[in-house]
Each structure stands twice: as structure tokens, then as C-alpha cells.
Amino acid sequence: MSESPAAPTTDQPPTAIPAAESLRRALTAHPGATAAELATAAGIGRSTAGKILASLEKHGTTRRENTGRDTDNRATADHWHPVTAAPAAATQPTIHPRDNHAQAKTSATAPTTPLPTRTEPPAPRPTPPPIPRPGRLGQGELRTLVIDHFRAHPHEQHSPTGIAKALSRSAGAVANACARAESDDIIDLVSAKPKRYALRLSPPTE
Numbered sequence: 754m755s756e757s758p759a760a761p762t763t764d765q766p767p768t769a770i771p772a773a774e775s776l777r778r779a780l781t782a783h784p785g786a787t788a789a790e791l792a793t794a795a796g797i798g799r800s801t802a803g804k805i806l807a808s809l810e811k812h813g814t815t816r817r818e819n820t821g822r823d824t825d826n827r828a829t830a831d832h833w834h835p836v837t838a839a840p841a842a843a844t845q846p847t848i849h850p851r852d853n854h855a856q857a858k859t860s861a862t863a864p865t866t867p868l869p870t871r872t873e874p875p876a877p878r879p880t881p882p883p884i885p886r887p888g889r890l891g892q893g894e895l896r897t898l899v900i901d902h903f904r905a906h907p908h909e910q911h912s913p914t915g916i917a918k919a920l921s922r923s924a925g926a927v928a929n930a931c932a933r934a935e936s937d938d939i940i941d942l943v944s945a946k947p948k949r950y951a952l953r954l955s956p957p958t959e
Contacts, residue, residue, distance in 0.1 A: 776805050898922075934950075
């Protein structure tokens with residue numbers, strides 16, 4: 754009597770699940786984000802994102818970073834980072850003295866091959882826009898999100914209303930954050946009515 758094939762094990766990284774692929778892409782685009790932020794970016798549920806991240810961490814393809822507690826002594830959410838495997842070291846072949854002599858003789862008669870031309874490194878990729886954090890923000894977090902939005906679009910002008918829509922936050926709170934960032938010389942007011950701001954790309958002249 755032939756044995757029935759063994760059932761597939763479930764202790765494998767979720768490489769074939771669409772939700773897992775979406776989460777890995779979100780993690781690559783937004784390293785250091787929380788599980789809730791990654792779930793929003795991937796378009797999946799928070800519970801599903803948490804299970805996938807735990808499985809990826811178990812198999813060594815992602816790692817979590819615990820930032821401790823906030824100013825109110827509340828535990829903060831873990832931040833997740835992708836793990837890139839280091840390339841394996843190349844094995845050097847063993848060369849015997851007679852092989853070395855033959856190689857030197859061949860090199861003396863072989864034509865000289867020009868060295869490859871050095872190419873410039875690729876231009877750095879632009880910083881991805883910040884992911885709106887769900888729920889209530891801590892002290893100073895909205896100002897940080899607003900500044901990150903300007904840095905993600907350094908050559909564009911933004912209104913508090915437009916930033917509020919992008920971050921899913923109150924327009925009044927965003928306007929106050931813009932005013933504080935302007936007073937700190939991080940952004941400049943380029944239009945008073947309607948109000949529009951732009952990132953300050955160079956330090957102020959004295």
C-alpha cells in the first residue's frame with residue numbers, strides 16, 4: 754500500500770501569499786515603519802500584517818526595533834526593518850607552483866585587455882513620503898510628519914490644507930505645525946494668501 758504524500762508544512766515564509774508580497778514591498782519602501790503603518794501601506798489588515806511580520810522575523814528576513822516608552826511611560830509600537838542577506842565569500846582556488854609558472858608564461862604572451870571605464874554611482878533615490886500614523890499622535894509627532902512631508906517634496910510648495918489631506922490630519926493642527934517649522938527656519942512662507950510654504954534648501958544668510 755503506497756503512502757500518501759505528506760501535507761505541506763506551514764512553517765515557511767509566506768512568499769506565495771499576495772498579502773505577504775504586498776507587505777514586503779511596503780517594508781522595502783518604508784523601512785522603520787510600525788506594523789499598523791505597513792498594514793496601511795500594503796492595504797491589508799493589522800492582524801494579518803502582524804502575523805506575516807512575525808513569520809518573516811522567525812525566518813530572518815526582517816527584524817523589529819523596540820523604541821521603549823514615550824513621555825507618558827506608555828509602550829511604543831515596534832518598528833520593522835528588512836534584513837538583506839550578506840553575499841557569500843568567493844572561494845579562492847588552490848594554485849600549485851607549476852600552475853603558477855604556466856599562468857605567468859601565458860600572461861606574457863596574452864594581449865593586454867583595457868580596464869573597464871569607471872561609471873558614476875547612481876543618483877540617490879528620493880525620500881518616500883511619510884506614512885500617516887493612525888490614531889492620536891504624541892507631542893511633537895505632527896510637526897515631524899509635516900517636516901518629513903516637505904523633505905519628501907523639497908522643490909514643491911505646499912499649503913496646510915493640502916498637507917492635512919495627505920496626512921489625514923486636522924488642517925488647523927497642520928497650520929500650527931507649519932508656523933512652528935517656519936519659526937525654526939526649516940520652511941519658508943512663500944505666499945501669505947493663500948498660505949503656501951516651501952522647504953528651506955540653504956541656511957539663512959547672516
